[in-house]
Amino acid sequence: MEDLAMYIIEILMNSIHASSHNIICNIEIDTHEDLLTIIVEDDGKGMEEQFLNNITNPFVTTRKTRKIGLGVSFLQSLCDQCNGKLVIKSRPNIGTITIATLPYSHWDIPPLGNIGEMMMLCIQANPDIEFMLYFKKDNINFLFDTKEIKKILDGVKINEPDILLWLKDYINQGIKGENQ
Numbered sequence: 001m002e003d004l005a006m007y008i009i010e011i012l013m014n015s016i017h018a019s020s021h022n023i024i025c026n027i028e029i030d031t032h033e034d035l036l037t038i039i040v041e042d043d044g045k046g047m048e049e050q051f052l053n054n055i056t057n058p059f060v061t062t063r064k065t066r067k068i069g070l071g072v073s074f075l076q077s078l079c080d081q082c083n084g085k086l087v088i089k090s091r092p093n094i095g096t097i098t099i100a101t102l103p104y105s106h107w108d109i110p111p112l113g114n115i116g117e118m119m120m121l122c123i124q125a126n127p128d129i130e131f132m133l134y135f136k137k138d139n140i141n142f143l144f145d146t147k148e149i150k151k152i153l154d155g156v157k158i159n160e161p162d163i164l165l166w167l168k169d170y171i172n173q174g175i176k177g178e179n180q
């Protein structure tokens, strides 16, 4: 996959498919420590321990349409390739947290990609899920929360096309530190 947003959206999709109500995505880049941390946390249906132990195996899936699942194994491969680490913790009926830590300057780390579009796609199809994005890179701190946006929208649907396009730009500017 050519950018990190594509890896992250796979993990977000898993949280969406797990019937989550709240999904938090945390992306932190610490250039000093040379550390990239990606965390996706949800309050979805979670997984049993035995299932979780095998989750990075592509043949482990609850998919009905094909017998392999690729989202988690793709991220695991990226972590393996870059001397990073993937940790997934989950509790049935409580939720799941996926934590990827990677050396930021490793040559195999793809570019960040379009994080605004990634969030837009998630919100577009799931306007009733609350998404939080927290982005931190050195002195840039950007927080995006659909609950806050919905308050401002005052009844206007968050997945109206104009609003979605605005959100995408707002997020992409925010993570560059342009909204501060």
Ligand SMILES: Nc1ncnc2c1ncn2[C@@H]1O[C@H](COP(=O)(O)OP(=O)(O)OP(=O)(O)O)[C@@H](O)[C@H]1O
Pocket (backbone or CB within 6 Å): 010, 014, 015, 018, 042, 044, 045, 046, 047, 055, 060, 061, 062, 063, 068, 069, 070, 071, 072, 073, 096
């Ligand atoms: N956040 C989550 N909450 C609950 N179950 C999860 C979560 N993430 C993954 N799973 C479980 O792990 C399985 C494997 O996930 P993975 O993303 O690797 O494949 P998939 O989602 O089945 O297929 P694909 O990602 O290729 O569409 C899923 O089928 C699902 O049962």
Ligand SMILES: [Mg+2]
Pocket (backbone or CB within 6 Å): 010, 013, 014, 069, 070, 071, 072
């Ligand atoms: Mg998946």
